[in-house]
Amino acid sequence: MGYELRGGEYVLLQKDEIGAAAGDRSHTIGLEQFVEAEQVDPVFYNRTYYLGAGEGGEDAYRLLLDALRRARRTGLGRWVFHNREYLAAVRAGDDVLVLHTMRFAGELVGVEKLDIRAPSRKPTGRELEMAEQLVDSLHKKFRPGAFKDTYRDRVADLIKRKANGEEIELPEYDEPEAPDDLMSALEASLAKSGKRRS
Amino acid sequence: MPRSLWSGSLSFGLVNVPVVMVTAVRDIDLHFRQLHEKDGAPIEVQRFCSEEDVEVPWDEITRAYELQDGGQVIVTDAELEAIEPRRTRTIEIESFVSLDEVDPIYYDHPYYLLPAGSDDGSARAYRLLVEVMARTNRAALGRFVMRAKEYLAIVRAHDRALMLSTMLFADEIRPSNDIDAATQKSHKPSAQQLKAAVAVIEELSGDWEPNEWKDRYRRRLQDVVSRKRKGKTIKAPEPRDTTPEESPDLMAALERTLAELRN
Numbered sequence: 001m002g003y004e005l006r007g008g009e010y011v012l013l014q015k016d017e018i019g020a021a022a023g024d025r026s027h028t029i030g031l032e033q034f035v036e037a038e039q040v041d042p043v044f045y046n047r048t049y050y051l052g053a054g055e056g057g058e059d060a061y062r063l064l065l066d067a068l069r070r071a072r073r074t075g076l077g078r079w080v081f082h083n084r085e086y087l088a089a090v091r092a093g094d095d096v097l098v099l100h101t102m103r104f105a106g107e108l109v110g111v112e113k114l115d116i117r118a119p120s121r122k123p124t125g126r127e128l129e130m131a132e133q134l135v136d137s138l139h140k141k142f143r144p145g146a147f148k149d150t151y152r153d154r155v156a157d158l159i160k161r162k163a164n165g166e167e168i169e170l171p172e173y174d175e176p177e178a179p180d181d182l183m184s185a186l187e188a189s190l191a192k193s194g195k196r197r198s
Numbered sequence: 199m200p201r202s203l204w205s206g207s208l209s210f211g212l213v214n215v216p217v218v219m220v221t222a223v224r225d226i227d228l229h230f231r232q233l234h235e236k237d238g239a240p241i242e243v244q245r246f247c248s249e250e251d252v253e254v255p256w257d258e259i260t261r262a263y264e265l266q267d268g269g270q271v272i273v274t275d276a277e278l279e280a281i282e283p284r285r286t287r288t289i290e291i292e293s294f295v296s297l298d299e300v301d302p303i304y305y306d307h308p309y310y311l312l313p314a315g316s317d318d319g320s321a322r323a324y325r326l327l328v329e330v331m332a333r334t335n336r337a338a339l340g341r342f343v344m345r346a347k348e349y350l351a352i353v354r355a356h357d358r359a360l361m362l363s364t365m366l367f368a369d370e371i372r373p374s375n376d377i378d379a380a381t382q383k384s385h386k387p388s389a390q391q392l393k394a395a396v397a398v399i400e401e402l403s404g405d406w407e408p409n410e411w412k413d414r415y416r417r418r419l420q421d422v423v424s425r426k427r428k429g430k431t432i433k434a435p436e437p438r439d440t441t442p443e444e445s446p447d448l449m450a451a452l453e454r455t456l457a458e459l460r461n
Contacts, residue, residue, distance in 0.1 A: 001230040002238070003423045010233060010240075011423050017432040018230070021418035034399045039406040042302040043222065043361065050377045058380035059448055063387040065379065067395035073403060076411070085415035095381060096374040098303065105408040107223050109310070111357040114220070115199050117313050119322035123329060131330040134211050139336065140293040142300050144368040147341070151348030154281045155273075159263045162271045170276050173283040176207050176214035178320035189211025 023078065023085035029099070031075035037091055040074060044102050045089065051097040061097065068092040076102075123182070130186040137193040200224075204344050205314055206287040208327070208353065208360070215323040216315045217289075219344075222308040222361060228419050278346045289351060289362075291338040297354060300337065304352075304365045311353065311360040324360065331355040387448075394452040401459040 001018065002010030053061035068075065069092040079088040079099070087102040123131075162168060179185035200220040208215045232241040245254045262270040279286045313324040331337065332355035340351055350365040387395070422432055 002233040002240070003228065003230055005427070010231065010238060011427045012233065012238065013230065013423070013426055013432075016434050017422060017426065018419065020432050020434040021415060021422050023415060023418070032402070034403045035406040036403075038298060040302075041356075042300075042305045042363070043308045043356070044408060045302045045305060048303050050372070050374050052377040053380040053385075058378070058382075058385045059387070062380040062385040063391055063395050063448060066387055066392055067399055070392060071396045071399045071403075073399050075399075078414070085418075087411050087413075093301075093303070093374065096377050096379040100302065102411070103223060104411060104413045106413065107226055108308075109200060109220075109222050109224055111310075111359045113199060114310060114312055114359060116324075116359055117316075117321045119325050120318050121322075123322060123326040127326055128330060128333070131326050132334060135294045135330055135334055135336055138211075138291065138294050140295060142295040142339075144301075144304060144365075147339075147350050147367055148369075149348055149350075149367050151282060151343065155278070155346070158277060158281055159265075159271050159273065162273065162277070163265060163269070168277045168280055170280050171283050173287060175216075175287055176209060178207075178214055178216055178315065178317060178323050179212070180319055182213065182319065182322055182326065185213045186211070189213060193211065 019083045022083040023080045029077050029079045029088055029090065031077040031090060033076045034068075034071070034073040035076065037072055037074045040089065043108060045100040046103050047101045049099045049101075050093075051090065051099050064090075065092050065095075065097050068097075127182055127186060130183070130190060134186060134189055134193065137190065203309070204342075206289065206342070207314075208289045208291065208311060208340075210291045210327060210338070213323055213326075214288075215313065215327060216320045217311040217324070217360070218314045219309045219311055219362065222310050226416070228416065228423070275346075279343075282343050282348065285341055285343045285348065289340045289342040289353070291340045291353070293339050294331075294334075294336040295339060295352075297335050297337050300352065303371060306364040306366055309362045309364075310356075311362050328355045328358060328360055331360075391449055391452065394449065394456060398452060398455050398459065401456065 001013050001015070003013060004010055051061075064075075068090070074089050074091040076087065076089055079086045079101070081101075087104065089100045089102055091098050091100075158168065202218040202220055204219040206217065208217050233239060234241060245259065246252070247254050260272055260274065262272045264270050284290070313320045331353075337352050337354035340353070342349055342351060350367055351362050352365055353360055353362045355361075426432055
């Protein structure tokens with residue numbers, strides 16, 4: 001493998017030399033700190049794994065699971081996996097310990113790097129109030145099972161139609177535009193949702 | 199500013215907010231190149247036509263789905279778009295949920311949505327959505343299509359911006375009921391053990407300060423590269439055997455830990 005320096009020059013490295021950076025390979029996740037579970041913004045969570053109890057460690061596993069749940073805390077520590085050290089969060093899921101590899105703060109793009117155009121004037125109190133009513137009228141309990149990936153089936157259907165020699169019609173689609181009058185768009189939306197409080 | 203990966207509009211009742219999507223994470227990993235060991239030349243990947251034996255430029259590449267009988271069906275981008283023309287351009291908010299109800303296991307890749315276009319209307323509608331979600335601690339759920347795949351998305355306020363995360367569908371999450379989570383009654387901790395374990399957790403508790411956690415692996419890898427560049431040999435450290443002994447006496451281990459922490 002080569003690491004490119006400026007101008008096409010490379011530092012040559014063997015796989016085990018790269019492996020030398022892995023870190024402590026003692027097969028231990030040392031939890032160094034505990035934080036309130038809801039303090040951690042989900043943007044930091046990367047991949048998710050389940051942890052099962054090791055042989056002979058069932059009592060300790062169960063104790064950690066129950067204690068994390070009771071204390072409403074998430075444990076943080078370093079974990080070496082496939083020759084790479086990760087920051088890992090360990091938390092109590094539904095009856096199982098869940099491990100997330102974490103993103104480091106430096107991997108996130110800060111909002112200050114973004115070009116967010118400011119409107120000429122802020123939304124009015126009335127607009128906010130209407131928008132809040134609209135959010136309320138569309139409020140639902142989170143039921144992940146209610147969402148199915150139906151697109152995959154439709155791609156399969158498209159392929160079948162094409163295989164049978166059918167022409168696929170390409171429909172026109174006009175992109176919706178931002179409303180000129182935010183207030184009347186909010187009012188119309190609320191009227192449509194039929195739950196407007198009078 | 200990161201480049202736009204998708205553009206379209208976020209629709210919320212009859213309010214449309216034209217947006218572009220950019221990534222919210224940067225890849226700061228050290229990347230290595232594969233080299234030919236003999237002469238150190240970089241390995242290149244080329245796309246060849248198996249018929250003509252010439253390299254094929256990207257704009258001449260299309261895709262096909264292979265059928266079981268060996269035949270193939272060519273599928274174009276426009277045809278894929280025809281499946282879901284609306285969702286290819288619009289993230290339609292289907293519902294709002296309380297943020298704390300959403301298990302973090304569902305979050306996949308994070309992006310920012312930014313107001314598109316130059317009119318004041320979209321900037322105001324964008325700002326309104328940010329403010330109302332921040333104020334109510336709610337997030338919006340909707341679906342959209344990007345690169346020939348449909349995604350479930352959650353949109354929430356994040357620092358005056360709208361952050362969108364693609365989500366896993368429920369059937370993409372592996373059930374955990376075949377994992378041994380020591381759920382049998384015999385493994386249930388005693389009240390005394392639980393109290394001591396919670397005390398240890400509280401002793402070690404602090405605020406979540408993301409900036410305090412540094413990527414030590416990246417730093418060590420940079421160090422390996424710079425040492426190697428200076429001609430030093432890199433030796434992998436001997437693995438230390440620090441596998442902790444099983445603690446047959448959990449209570450004693452907890453008490454010892456607490457005593458150490460409180461000292």
